[in-house]
Amino acid sequence: MILILCSLIFGILIGATLKIPPVAEKRLGLLLSATLFLMLGALGAQMGANSELVHNLPEIGWRALLLAALAVAGSLAALFAAERVFRLSHTEGEHK
């Protein structure tokens, strides 16, 4: 996974230092979409080729639902607390 971290850091450095012309940016966007679909197709294939996983899919679905709900609840609770502790929206009065 060093590869992934290096890719991220390298990407950020390139993005921050090079001026990317709009044409190239559009192509990069297309490349990103193509990569995304390729990856998701491969993830699907890995899942489909794994009979045990296919068998467990309903259970995995429920597990995912619970984890998602608690991650959302946890993040809301933490930001609710942080908003008060750090008085993050104390300037918001000016919008009203």
Place this chain on the structure above:
Amino acid sequence: MMAYAIAASVLGGFLAGRLLFEPQAWLDTTVTYALALMVFLVGVDIGKNKNVLSEIRELGIRIMAVPIAVAGGSIIGAAVGGMLLAMPLREAAAVGAGFGWYSLSGVMLSQLHSVELGATAFLANVIREIMALILMPLLVRYLGPLVAIAAGGATTMDSTLPMITKLTDAKTALVAFLSGLVLTGLVPVLIPLLAS
């Protein structure tokens, strides 16, 4: 449109895997390099936002408490879920550290850990994005605009941003974007830390 294309590629791959092949090594290698390419391109996208630092300075450094709280809350929430499910805590925490970015978290965990955990992360984070979109109006109303953006996690810099912009004000939308940007950068860092 994008959502259909995403569903089609996962389902198409799933059917192909089901009908055509055994798990294969070349698939693994392909995914690893595709993953590196995707993270690189996302990195370029992050790096492009050069005005981010000045925007953070303008809003005050305290604003960084937003992504930190969202990250910590998501991971702790998912870990609590792991306890309820009798799942290893680090695995559940790693699923939570996807922050709604289902493609990266799903693929990363299937490479790093197991296809089963990858599938869990993929589904959990798809569900998180859908939940954020559905609940956003209620959350803005009852918990306030700032707290509401927590639900979106890393997606508040792209897929849920239009909705946040519509439901809140310009300042909240900017905070949502910055928070999503920081969380997006954290996903490929935190998931390997938690899962390995």
